Structures are given as C-alpha cells and as structure tokens.
Amino acid sequence: MTPAARIAAAIEILDRITTGEPSEKALTNWARAHRFAGSKDRAAIRDHVFDVLRCRGSFAALGGGQGGRALILGLLRAQGVDPETIFTGERFAPEPLGPDERAALDKPAPPDLARRDWPEWLLAPLTQRLGSEFDTVTEAMRARAPVFVRVNIARTTPDAAIAVLAEDGIQAEAHPLSPSALQLGEGARRIQQSRAYQEGFVELQDVSSQAAVGQIPLAPGMRILDYCAGGGGKALALVAACPDCEICAHDIDAGRMRDLPLRADRAGARVSICAPGKPGAGYDFVLVDAPCSGSGTWRRTPEAKWRLTPERLGDLVALQARILDEASALVAPGGRLVYMTCSLLADENDAQAAAFAGRTGWDLVSQRSYSPATGGDGFFVAQFERKA
Structure with a gap:
C-alpha cells in the first residue's frame, strides 16, 4: 500500500471509531476485509489511528472537525506534512480537499493545543494533582509509550538479556527506575517472536509497574x-x-x-x-x-x-x-x-x-x-x- 492509501484506510477506521465502534474491533474488521494489506501496512495504519486517538482534541482543532478526514488533516498539520500531497484522489488516496477543509487548515492554530488532549472535565483535577509536572506529563501522554520488558532475574541477568535480545535485532538498555527493567528501542515490535521472550528470559511489563512491585x-x-x-x-x-x-x-x-x-x-x-x-x-x-x-x-x-x-x-x-x-x-x-x-x-x-x-x-x-x-x-x- 502507498502512504496515501494507508492514510485513506486510517480515515475509514477513524470514522467507524467516532461512531462508537471500539478501536480494536474497527482495526480487526478492516484488516479482515482487506486481506491484501501486509503486516507493515497494518502496523502503519494502526500507528496513524492511535496517534490520532492520543491527540484527538488538538487534531480536531487543527483539522476543523471530529470526522476521520478532519482528524487526519489535524495529524498531518501537526507533523508539518502538506495535505495536498496526500489528498490527491489517485491510486486509493483520499479524495482532494474541499473548500471548507482548506479554510479550516488556513485558520491559525488555537492556543493551549496540548490541553485539548485531556477530557475537559479532568483538566482541573489533573492540574491540581500533577502540579509542576502537568505540562511535562501532558506532552508525554500525547506520544507513543515506550516498550519495556522485565528481566526474569530468577533465570538471567539484565546484561545477559540485553545480549540475547540483540541476537534477534532488538536494542535494549537498562532503565534507572527498576533494576529488572529494560527499555526497548529498534526492533521492539519483534519482542514476542524473540528467543529472549519465548524462552522466558523477559516478560512485557511497564517499568512503573515493575518499580511498584519492587517496593514490596x-x-x-x-x-x-x-x-x-x-x-x-x-x-x-x-x-x-x-x-x-x-x-x-x-x-x-x-x-x-x-x-x-x-x-x-x-x-x-x-x-x-x-x-x-x-x-x-x-x-x-x-x-x-x-x-x-x-x-x-x-x-x-x-x-x-x-x-x-x-x-x-x-x-x-x-x-x-x-x-x-x-x-x-x-x-x-x-x-x-x-x-x-x-x-x-x-x-x-x-x-x-x-x-x-x-x-x-x-x-x-x-x-x-x-x-x-x-x-x-x-x-x-x-x-x-x-x-x-
């Protein structure tokens, strides 16, 4: 699939989600109906969808609406990508932009975009709870989460686990929050197919969860x-x-x-x-x-x-x-x-x-x-x- 075709697929899936269909169901149903899409296509489409859902409030403001096309326009605008290069109508690409869509994109970006990516009713309690960390946490929550694994210290050491992961092309490094935690870099999507995972040397678990268990x-x-x-x-x-x-x-x-x-x-x-x-x-x-x-x-x-x-x-x-x-x-x-x-x-x-x-x-x-x-x-x- 071309990048534009993947964008078109993400628009279709987002339209289903905005009408109430759960995201995982919408992604699965789309994949079953489009068997030609390869694993890389499905992963890229999924990334588009989840990037939008994380920032739905700000992308709706940037793109001029809550529908799939508007949300994707907001995503592209946030990324600095010219939508005219994607919305061409050629070879399964989204249809060209209409006058209203161009007008929405020409409007100045509203202030406090990041705050729009929290439900409005939670802004006050979150601001109070997070204090000086509010802005930092807000930005972190608008991005993809890192991938962490817990080293099974009953069977191996963090250094040995890093070496075994490297054999399968998965980069990993220790994280200071927990002595058993490794943060994965390049190759993280292959973790469940790796020898380190299949032989029980590592298990997927967030580093905060590992640190909390470590307090017992x-x-x-x-x-x-x-x-x-x-x-x-x-x-x-x-x-x-x-x-x-x-x-x-x-x-x-x-x-x-x-x-x-x-x-x-x-x-x-x-x-x-x-x-x-x-x-x-x-x-x-x-x-x-x-x-x-x-x-x-x-x-x-x-x-x-x-x-x-x-x-x-x-x-x-x-x-x-x-x-x-x-x-x-x-x-x-x-x-x-x-x-x-x-x-x-x-x-x-x-x-x-x-x-x-x-x-x-x-x-x-x-x-x-x-x-x-x-x-x-x-x-x-x-x-x-x-x-x-």
Missing part, C-alpha cells in the same frame, strides 16, 4: 496473594523476585488468567491459581491492583480517555473501596495490604488510600506515585498495616 519487602517463605491478578504480570514479577515465596493469583474473572499457566511455565515460575471468589486467607501480603480509570496508561489505550465519564469514575472509586475492604480480611496478623492503580487521578490514589485508612483499623505506612515524566506509565502504590 519480600522474604523467603512468605505467602502472597495477587488478589486482582488479571493476566498475572505482577504475580510473575513477585515469584521472579522471591522464588521461595508462595505466590497465589486470584481474579473474580477466571478468563483474565487463562494465559497465566503458559506464561508461568515459560518463565519457569510456580504460581498457584485460586478459584474465583475463593482466594483463601492468612497471607503475609495481599496485593490489590484495583480496577481503575487506567489514566496512567492512556497513551497505550487512548480510546479509554475519551470514554471515561464522571459517573464511571465514581463507580470505579466505589468498587476500589469495596475491594480494599474485602482484601483486608485476607491479610494475616502482622501482614500488609498493598494497593495499586495505573491511574493519575487523586480520587483513585491518594484520596482512596486516605479514605481506607480513615475508616478501618489500618495505618498507611507508605505511598508513592510514578509519573509518565519518568518514562513509564502513571502508577500509584500504597502499603497498609493494621493499627497496633
């Missing part, structure tokens, strides 16, 4: 429950850090853990899987990676940014509080409860931690926020102990 003070013989395990990434990180700990994974939706046995086998890790609703009790640590807005990961899942509503956020905050209360009953005397989110919002982080401590017999002993300004996702972790 582990000791051999501990029993640890990953209460909202999802795919099990944190359970695998825990067992890699402490192979002599007993790690149990639980999720109310067992389907989310369906790949965990395969991943554990690949990593050479022992993880017990609890039946939904039957996690047991008496754990030294209970880890709650709670359902949340995912606002710290919105550069990876930008569509979610535009779908979040105040009502949905309120529902999530209430759910987090209920899960914390449930999980606290599973901690053994002298144990700790660890609360995590991949959120930037105070309602889900500091305020949620303070509310739990305020209504229960638990002390907040530590908390930390991780910012996209440091390279990884936005993340929050708090640890609690029962009051003496």
Whole structure:
C-alpha cells in the first residue's frame, strides 16, 4: 500500500471509531476485509489511528472537525506534512480537499493545543494533582509509550538479556527506575517472536509497574496473594523476585488468567491459581491492583480517555473501596495490604488510600506515585498495616 492509501484506510477506521465502534474491533474488521494489506501496512495504519486517538482534541482543532478526514488533516498539520500531497484522489488516496477543509487548515492554530488532549472535565483535577509536572506529563501522554520488558532475574541477568535480545535485532538498555527493567528501542515490535521472550528470559511489563512491585519487602517463605491478578504480570514479577515465596493469583474473572499457566511455565515460575471468589486467607501480603480509570496508561489505550465519564469514575472509586475492604480480611496478623492503580487521578490514589485508612483499623505506612515524566506509565502504590 502507498502512504496515501494507508492514510485513506486510517480515515475509514477513524470514522467507524467516532461512531462508537471500539478501536480494536474497527482495526480487526478492516484488516479482515482487506486481506491484501501486509503486516507493515497494518502496523502503519494502526500507528496513524492511535496517534490520532492520543491527540484527538488538538487534531480536531487543527483539522476543523471530529470526522476521520478532519482528524487526519489535524495529524498531518501537526507533523508539518502538506495535505495536498496526500489528498490527491489517485491510486486509493483520499479524495482532494474541499473548500471548507482548506479554510479550516488556513485558520491559525488555537492556543493551549496540548490541553485539548485531556477530557475537559479532568483538566482541573489533573492540574491540581500533577502540579509542576502537568505540562511535562501532558506532552508525554500525547506520544507513543515506550516498550519495556522485565528481566526474569530468577533465570538471567539484565546484561545477559540485553545480549540475547540483540541476537534477534532488538536494542535494549537498562532503565534507572527498576533494576529488572529494560527499555526497548529498534526492533521492539519483534519482542514476542524473540528467543529472549519465548524462552522466558523477559516478560512485557511497564517499568512503573515493575518499580511498584519492587517496593514490596519480600522474604523467603512468605505467602502472597495477587488478589486482582488479571493476566498475572505482577504475580510473575513477585515469584521472579522471591522464588521461595508462595505466590497465589486470584481474579473474580477466571478468563483474565487463562494465559497465566503458559506464561508461568515459560518463565519457569510456580504460581498457584485460586478459584474465583475463593482466594483463601492468612497471607503475609495481599496485593490489590484495583480496577481503575487506567489514566496512567492512556497513551497505550487512548480510546479509554475519551470514554471515561464522571459517573464511571465514581463507580470505579466505589468498587476500589469495596475491594480494599474485602482484601483486608485476607491479610494475616502482622501482614500488609498493598494497593495499586495505573491511574493519575487523586480520587483513585491518594484520596482512596486516605479514605481506607480513615475508616478501618489500618495505618498507611507508605505511598508513592510514578509519573509518565519518568518514562513509564502513571502508577500509584500504597502499603497498609493494621493499627497496633
């Protein structure tokens, strides 16, 4: 496909998304209907779509509308590309620009473009929460997220993993936020086909998540429950850090853990899987990676940014509080409860931690926020102990 044909495909997919079709479904349906598109074509089209979704507000302002053509015009304008070279109508290229589109492109760019790439109702709480980091975080969230892997330190070292990745043409370097983290450069898209990944030397995991797990003070013989395990990434990180700990994974939706046995086998890790609703009790640590807005990961899942509503956020905050209360009953005397989110919002982080401590017999002993300004996702972790 030509670059212009890829742009035309992205316009078609964006039109579907703006009418309510989920982005992954729209991309998959387009690919099934256009079997001639190769892997490089599909990757390029996907990049166009996600670049637009990350910056939908500013691109709509630059391109003069919310439809697929206008959003792509905003993208090209932001990139300094002359749309007339793309919108030619030749060989599957988009149709030429109309008078209204040219007029929109001739208008001066409005001020504060970057702020338009947050939902308007979140600007005040984010500005307050992020403080002096607001502008830096805003710019980071408008760009593609870096790709990180966690080195399986139970099987290899970071230096050895870097060497094995290099054999498959994947550049990697250590990241200062976590001793197990590598940031991938050239060749990152091939990570799941690499020997390092397939033989369990590395696992995909964001660096902020790795750093948060690294704050848990582990000791051999501990029993640890990953209460909202999802795919099990944190359970695998825990067992890699402490192979002599007993790690149990639980999720109310067992389907989310369906790949965990395969991943554990690949990593050479022992993880017990609890039946939904039957996690047991008496754990030294209970880890709650709670359902949340995912606002710290919105550069990876930008569509979610535009779908979040105040009502949905309120529902999530209430759910987090209920899960914390449930999980606290599973901690053994002298144990700790660890609360995590991949959120930037105070309602889900500091305020949620303070509310739990305020209504229960638990002390907040530590908390930390991780910012996209440091390279990884936005993340929050708090640890609690029962009051003496």
